[in-house]
Amino acid sequence: MNTIKDQDLSKNQLLVKNIVEHAIDQANFTIKNLSKRPTVAMLMECENCLTDFMPVVKFIADDHIEYAPIYDQMCAAIDAVQMGEDLVEIEFA
Structure with missing residues (x-):
């Protein structure tokens, strides 16, 4: 029996994992840049990146509890910024 494309759980899980990994990579990129060059512009860029990706990770964490620690780390990062x-x-846990 063939599965319906949208119901292929392994592909959906991989997509969710890839989205979260991308959000982490982008957040860490701006965190590293801010650490290298702590200017107001870099601070704003880091804050913008985190506020852009946090809702996405939150939506995912609501359905996939294993990603909740990543959302918590993002919250801590935005507070620190x-x-x-x-x-x-x-860190990807």
Whole structure:
């Protein structure tokens, strides 16, 4: 029996994982750039990146609890950016 494309769970799981990995990669890229060059422009870029990807990761974490720690790390990162604290890269758990 053939599966319906949208119901192929292995492909959906891989897509979800790839989306989360991309969000982490982009967030870590801006965190590294901010660490190298702590300017107001880089601070704003890091904050923009995190606020763009956080809702996506939150939607995923709501259905896939294994991604909730990543969302929590993003929340901690945005708090650190807004408070001027040291940033830690987001780890894929």
